[in-house]
Amino acid sequence: MATTESLPQSHRALVLKSPDQPLVVEVRPLPQLTSGSAIVRNLNVPLVSYSRDVWSGKRGVPMITPMVPGGTCVARVAAVGPDATSLKPGQLVYVHNFIASRDNPDELVLFGFTSGFSPGTQSMVAKEWRDATLAEYSKVPLENCIPLDETRLLGSPEQGGLGYTVDELAYLGFPLVAYGGLRDIDLKPGETIVIAPATGQFGGAAVQMALAMGAATIIAMGRNTQALQRVESLDPTRIKTLQMIGDWEKELEALKAFGPIDAFFDISPREAKDSSHYKSCISALRRNGRASLMGGLGDMTIPGFAMVFGNLQLKGRWMWDREHIAGFMRLVNSGQLKLGPRGGNEITGKFGLEQWDAAFDNAAEKARLGQMTLMIP
Structure with a gap:
């Protein structure tokens, strides 16, 4: 049986019904857990500078609507499918949004941004991965959950930790792309x-x-x-x-x-x-x-x-390979890759789901080295 914590029946999500319509916050049924997936409670979602351009259709990338947009996030595992062997409910994870088809690794798509350019990715998104992370809860692939060492990353320097906050960890997706x-x-x-x-x-x-x-x-x-x-x-x-x-x-x-x-x-x-x-x-x-x-x-x-x-x-190179993640996390956990103010990073604003319009503006205006806009579902 799947391993779960006590979960609500419904949750709030930011929904894109059409690129030519404003986004709306809706109460939706909780995503259904399946084999190969996890349900996560999203803690923060960083926005890229071109978020509005993507979800308004200006970038011209294909999307299947209605959808819940989003991207990477820091989250806590709420439930795992029956085939999970290491992820546990309550675990802090970094969820990346680069999804690969399990039976054809050449089929790749950015979860929450686009449905891709091939019939394979279009089908994968339409049937399984349409709704991303700008919601209180999300269903995500097990392999997209990167476990985070809370003791090391969030612990105090006096106790051997790096002293980061959960929100500072949201920055991981930017250097991970470069690492690839x-x-x-x-x-x-x-x-x-x-x-x-x-x-x-x-x-x-x-x-x-x-x-x-x-x-x-x-x-x-x-x-x-x-x-x-x-x-x-x-x-x-x-x-x-x-x-x-x-x-x-x-x-x-x-x-x-x-x-x-x-x-x-x-x-x-x-x-x-x-x-x-x-x-x-x-x-x-x-x-x-x-x-x-x-x-x-x-x-x-x-x-x-x-x-x-x-x-x-x-x-x-588009994004990274799965085997790159272990090396990247070694640099994070060792402190070689510095996060937060000591790494030159700055959280320029935090916004709730209803504040999506202001959040998109902030993300576009404040997109220099280390700057990050967060949405807090």
């Missing part, structure tokens, strides 16, 4: 990496992640000099900054002044597809250098000469 790309290109301790752009939520998290992974020098690029100063303040001895000016040759000349560059990480928004930094950063790589492309979402200019004669490795 950095692991892909095997970033090693002591190496030099250029990260561009480096001032937003995900680019900034890549800087934090590269610090935790032991990069000796991180060259952070961006257009806003004030935002670059904020990035540099994380570790002025290891982080160097360079302004993106739209002239790839001048950017390349400036990059060469830093010496040999081992790796390049990009997580640009779609608006940056014509940016000069692709060409300058790839051209600046040493022979046998590596590049991870996690952003863009459009065609870009790649310097073929540098690629071929530099023997460069260029890898695309």
